[in-house]
Amino acid sequence: MIVLRREIGDVLRDARQHQGRTLREVSSAARVSLGYLSEVERGQKEASSELLHSICGALDIPLSVVLREVSDRVAVAEGIFVPDTVPVDLAGTVSRRDLTAVG
Amino acid sequence: MIVLRREIGDVLRDARQHQGRTLREVSSAARVSLGYLSEVERGQKEASSELLHSICGALDIPLSVVLREVSDRVAVAEGIFVPDTVPVDLAGTVSRRDLTAVG
Numbered sequence: 001m002i003v004l005r006r007e008i009g010d011v012l013r014d015a016r017q018h019q020g021r022t023l024r025e026v027s028s029a030a031r032v033s034l035g036y037l038s039e040v041e042r043g044q045k046e047a048s049s050e051l052l053h054s055i056c057g058a059l060d061i062p063l064s065v066v067l068r069e070v071s072d073r074v075a076v077a078e079g080i081f082v083p084d085t086v087p088v089d090l091a092g093t094v095s096r097r098d099l100t101a102v103g
Numbered sequence: 104m105i106v107l108r109r110e111i112g113d114v115l116r117d118a119r120q121h122q123g124r125t126l127r128e129v130s131s132a133a134r135v136s137l138g139y140l141s142e143v144e145r146g147q148k149e150a151s152s153e154l155l156h157s158i159c160g161a162l163d164i165p166l167s168v169v170l171r172e173v174s175d176r177v178a179v180a181e182g183i184f185v186p187d188t189v190p191v192d193l194a195g196t197v198s199r200r201d202l203t204a205v206g
Binding site: 001002003004005006046048049050052053062063064065067068070071072074075077078080 | 104105106107108109149151152153155156165166167168170171173174175177178180181183
């Protein structure tokens with residue numbers, strides 16, 4: 001089964017590490033505990049809507065961009081073709097991606 | 104503030120109503136209580152990953168499609184341009200959409 005909180009956690013961790021930031025830095029900026037953020041990143045805890053909003057703010061990534069990345073990853077896991085688009089990626093730059101799911 | 108659970112609730116309700124199904128039918132198919140589904144649809148309760156999976160299954164809509172729709176709506180609310188793509192819409196058919204965010 002595809003577990004949404006794990007996918008969200010992976011995207012948040014990837015974004016944080018891509019920015020070269022520590023759990024401590026981001027949890028402090030988001031005003032959440034380090035332990036909570038760590039659990040969210042590992043998919044062990046559901047992030048509430050309010051705290052997900054705070055974490056995205058701390059990472060300076062729009063919620064919609066995080067959700068789009070999660071959607072794309074879940075689509076691949078579900079074996080669904082993801083149309084070729086030009087999304088804003090997690091680093092904030094525009095890149096062309098060509099995700100093709102394994103049927 | 105954009106509240107994710109409200110956006111998810113709206114998408115789930117829209118999908119159910121588009122299918123002409125009642126809360127009772129979908130909650131039964133998803134094996135969740137009618138009250139719980141109603142609260143999720145109204146954005147009053149966070150859906151756990153497991154129950155969101157069940158609800159998507161009951162609606163016969165891939166989780167990724169629900170997330171993509173949520174992402175698109177959040178992007179518009181955030182004033183972010185959504186690239187013109189050819190997604191599978193909630194009815195399961197392919198439609199061309201041209202969402203342009205209000206900056």
